[in-house]
Amino acid sequence: MAPLVLLPSLYLLLLAAPLAISTNSEGEALHALRTRLSDPRGVLQSWDPTLVNPCTWFHVTCDDHNHVIRLDLGNSNISGPLGPELSQLQHLQYLELYKNNFEGKIPEELGNLKNLISIDLYENRLHGSIPKSFGKMKTLRFMRLNNNKLTGSIPRELAKLSNLKVLDVSNNDLCGTIPVDGPFPTFPFQSYENNSRLNGPELQGLVPYDFGC
Amino acid sequence: MATASSKNIEFQGRALLQWKATLQTQHLLNTWTFQTSPCNWTGVTCRGSLLSHRDHHHFMPTITRIQLSQMGLEGKLETLNFSALPSLRVLNLTANNLHGSIPAAISSLSKLIYLDLSDNNQISGSIPSSLGPIPTEIGNLLNLRDFDISNNQIIGSIPKAIGNLTKLEIFSAIINNINGPLPNEMANLTNLIKLQLGNNNLSGNIPQDLAKGGLLQNLSLIYNNFEGHIPVSLKNSTNLIRVRLEGNQFTGDISESFGIHPLLDYIDLSFNRLSGTLSQSWGACLNLTSFKISGNMITGEIPVEISQMPKLQLLDISSNKLVGNIPREFRRLSYLFHLNMSNNQLSGTIPPEFGDLSSLKILDLSRNKLSGKIPIQIENCFELDLLSLSNNDLSGAIPFQLGNLKLHRVLDLSDNLFTGEVPTQLSKLTELQMLNLSHNELVGRIPSSFQLMRSLTSIDLSYNFLDGPVPQSKIFRRAPIEWFIHNKGLCGEVQGLPPCAPSSWESRDKKITHRNKVIIWVIIPTASILFLLFLIAAIILPYCKRKKHTATETAEVVNGGIFTIWNFNGKEAYKEIIEATENFDDKYRIGVGGYGTVYVATVSSGETFAIKKIHKIEDQASEQAFRNEIQALTQIRHRNIVKLYGFCSTNEFNFLAYEYMERGSVGAILRTQRELLFLLSCCISHLPLGDIGTLLADFFSQDSLNVDGYYNSLLSFIDQAVEEGFIPSARHIFVSASNAKELVKKLEEYSPCHEGVASIFELGSHEKRTWTP
Numbered sequence: 001m002a003p004l005v006l007l008p009s010l011y012l013l014l015l016a017a018p019l020a021i022s023t024n025s026e027g028e029a030l031h032a033l034r035t036r037l038s039d040p041r042g043v044l045q046s047w048d049p050t051l052v053n054p055c056t057w058f059h060v061t062c063d064d065h066n067h068v069i070r071l072d073l074g075n076s077n078i079s080g081p082l083g084p085e086l087s088q089l090q091h092l093q094y095l096e097l098y099k100n101n102f103e104g105k106i107p108e109e110l111g112n113l114k115n116l117i118s119i120d121l122y123e124n125r126l127h128g129s130i131p132k133s134f135g136k137m138k139t140l141r142f143m144r145l146n147n148n149k150l151t152g153s154i155p156r157e158l159a160k161l162s163n164l165k166v167l168d169v170s171n172n173d174l175c176g177t178i179p180v181d182g183p184f185p186t187f188p189f190q191s192y193e194n195n196s197r198l199n200g201p202e203l204q205g206l207v208p209y210d211f212g213c
Numbered sequence: 214m215a216t217a218s219s220k221n222i223e224f225q226g227r228a229l230l231q232w233k234a235t236l237q238t239q240h241l242l243n244t245w246t247f248q249t250s251p252c253n254w255t256g257v258t259c260r261g262s263l264l265s266h267r268d269h270h271h272f273m274p275t276i277t278r279i280q281l282s283q284m285g286l287e288g289k290l291e292t293l294n295f296s297a298l299p300s301l302r303v304l305n306l307t308a309n310n311l312h313g314s315i316p317a318a319i320s321s322l323s324k325l326i327y328l329d330l331s332d333n334n335q336i337s338g339s340i341p342s343s344l345g346p347i348p349t350e351i352g353n354l355l356n357l358r359d360f361d362i363s364n365n366q367i368i369g370s371i372p373k374a375i376g377n378l379t380k381l382e383i384f385s386a387i388i389n390n391i392n393g394p395l396p397n398e399m400a401n402l403t404n405l406i407k408l409q410l411g412n413n414n415l416s417g418n419i420p421q422d423l424a425k426g427g428l429l430q431n432l433s434l435i436y437n438n439f440e441g442h443i444p445v446s447l448k449n450s451t452n453l454i455r456v457r458l459e460g461n462q463f464t465g466d467i468s469e470s471f472g473i474h475p476l477l478d479y480i481d482l483s484f485n486r487l488s489g490t491l492s493q494s495w496g497a498c499l500n501l502t503s504f505k506i507s508g509n510m511i512t513g514e515i516p517v518e519i520s521q522m523p524k525l526q527l528l529d530i531s532s533n534k535l536v537g538n539i540p541r542e543f544r545r546l547s548y549l550f551h552l553n554m555s556n557n558q559l560s561g562t563i564p565p566e567f568g569d570l571s572s573l574k575i576l577d578l579s580r581n582k583l584s585g586k587i588p589i590q591i592e593n594c595f596e597l598d599l600l601s602l603s604n605n606d607l608s609g610a611i612p613f614q615l616g617n618l619k620l621h622r623v624l625d626l627s628d629n630l631f632t633g634e635v636p637t638q639l640s641k642l643t644e645l646q647m648l649n650l651s652h653n654e655l656v657g658r659i660p661s662s663f664q665l666m667r668s669l670t671s672i673d674l675s676y677n678f679l680d681g682p683v684p685q686s687k688i689f690r691r692a693p694i695e696w697f698i699h700n701k702g703l704c705g706e707v708q709g710l711p712p713c714a715p716s717s718w719e720s721r722d723k724k725i726t727h728r729n730k731v732i733i734w735v736i737i738p739t740a741s742i743l744f745l746l747f748l749i750a751a752i753i754l755p756y757c758k759r760k761k762h763t764a765t766e767t768a769e770v771v772n773g774g775i776f777t778i779w780n781f782n783g784k785e786a787y788k789e790i791i792e793a794t795e796n797f798d799d800k801y802r803i804g805v806g807g808y809g810t811v812y813v814a815t816v817s818s819g820e821t822f823a824i825k826k827i828h829k830i831e832d833q834a835s836e837q838a839f840r841n842e843i844q845a846l847t848q849i850r851h852r853n854i855v856k857l858y859g860f861c862s863t864n865e866f867n868f869l870a871y872e873y874m875e876r877g878s879v880g881a882i883l884r885t886q887r888e889l890l891f892l893l894s895c896c897i898s899h900l901p902l903g904d905i906g907t908l909l910a911d912f913f914s915q916d917s918l919n920v921d922g923y924y925n926s927l928l929s930f931i932d933q934a935v936e937e938g939f940i941p942s943a944r945h946i947f948v949s950a951s952n953a954k955e956l957v958k959k960l961e962e963y964s965p966c967h968e969g970v971a972s973i974f975e976l977g978s979h980e981k982r983t984w985t986p
Binding site: 046052056058059072074075096120141142144165166186 | 363387388457479481502503526527550574595596598621644667668670687
């Protein structure tokens, strides 16, 4: 790195050094997602994969080092499945995909997003269960998965999310019991309503319970 | 042999093998062997070429392309003997780990059309990683059309000889350490379609006749130190599609460099020192989706013609010196999702037509001189996610219609002249993360419904004229004082604010509806009443309290019950119970449980209660457990479970009043009370009112769980246990726990007590079984 030290311009150091990684993995990840989606409103039309990074794409926000930190696609009439490639956006903080027609399962790989602050997948057509890997999102503050077709139980692992302020899983088809540890006692009952098979707080202790969930 | 045939395919192959031998990653080229023809090697393409030698015609294959992209090759470029490859047209070595310099010998590739050495940057390490400067000899590659050396830590400056490459269409050298100016000779590159030199250390003036051929489509010079004027040759460049010049020190009038560009899709001129005005001709850029010119010295008014750009999605003209009104015609920009005009000197009002901007997600008009009111039509911007109007001269009341928006990120109205009260409807913004209303002239209370704004991470109400209590929710309680300073008379639990005096604290604001239709919360709000009221049916003189009297002088019997709300006298209730148990004398003790002792108390009205007295322990956890117990129990409506009537908290102990169940029967009086649930607090004055308030506030403001939904599991467990005989004497179960886990534990450890009340539940006498309801 000796030649770099000779450079007079400090900001160029800041720009050049983090850009040392040559591949545009974040742009490629987003492009891979886009190819599977149907986008009648053309919201993703600016997503040009030949550009050096996705930071000038509409509805994508990057930080000063050209890493994607926000994806704002709420209310865009987009349909299609989510995919594991979203987990390659390692600096992602806000994943806003609410009010669309996303279908299929919530990818487990999203749990690898270690910087995520907000995940809003509400009002879509997602099915399957809430991934246990979501318990790894330690910085998460907002998780809104309501109004989908999610099944299965609320993973106990979510009790590890000590920063979680808002949880909404209402209007799904969840079953089993609600965890009582961690942040769960702070969530109002509206967070869980309209899950007809959801059975209330879990019974810990001597009597093991099986609800056939 | 003639020179031409001496460079036959074997010779060319040998040169490549010699190069391979210098690489650290030879295994990646394992198809490159002496035994096979080079034309079959990975990444090597041959073409037949007709060679004439005297009167012999030989058809000879020759290497025309070497394409080894993204292979991870490690080594030097200069060890490749370029002179051995006279027919090479394409050399693509992008995304490898080559280092060293680009050798002068590259000039022997006279037929080269396409040269891509990009992304050969070494990530780190002590190996010298720069690809050195661009050699002057590059000017000899007269056929070169596509030249890409991006992302390589190239140093030095661009050689003048580059002007010789008149066929050059694409020149990309982004993300390097190239310095110096652009040579004037670059104006000879009249066939340029794409010029990308961003993220370097280039400086000086750009040749003013750059790309005068008018074929230029893509120009990106971002984040260099360029100065002087943007080339005037761009004005006639009608083929421009994408222009990025942000982050330089360009000066001059933008209208000298830009005119009408019908194909222009994206232009960013931000963070320069450009001047002039926004010309009407921008309106003729019918394909423009993104127009950014933030951080310059643009003057004049916003031309109406801007609104004629039918495809405009992002408009950022912030941080300039624009004046005048915001054109109403902006309503036509139906695809506009991001509008930033902040930090200018715009005046006039916010057009109500902004309500037509149905795609708008981000609206920032802060730091201008806008006046008038916020148009209520703004509520039609359904997708608005961020709204900032701060630092203007806006006045009037904050429209309650803002509560109809679905703001997630920011609502910032600070530093204006807003008057009136804070609309309670803002509490509908349950996804809002940041709210700033500071530095205004707002009066009245902070709506207590603000505690419903669960997503708030920051709220600033400082520098207003607000008074009254701060709402009770976690974010407010933990708030720093800076969020509230300089108001008229705010009080509450924030550190730094005075506590609220009783007369100023109202429970009126709390309107909680409970989903369970069986439970009716009755709260009588009056200024002087801090707690719920209950009526003492018949106050009997102390010496008569054990007998059943029906007459009373001081209280009424309503609905035949002692616990009715219409009149409240907490001290009386407490007194009743103390008297009924002779200050918790042992002769009234009927049992001992996990947390405390249970007494029977028959009050003057004849009703009997089981009073569980809990010794007050000085730690938070027990206090919390106490509160949890109340909450848990008050939910339960079940034939097998005792009903809680109320609790009392004093400085020495807490006690809970449960219904008293005689073996096998239910008090007739109590049955009528089934549908009413009361929370009462009777307190001795030394308990600070704030504590009680908090207790009640927590209790009321915390949404309670619907017992039908959420305790079904618990109740069915108990039902099953009763049916199977596991728990005898169902009616006498004494259940009290903060959660199910503790409940089970207590059920198991509950010790025998008075036959009239608590059940006798002994684990030992029954076979321990596991249950699967």
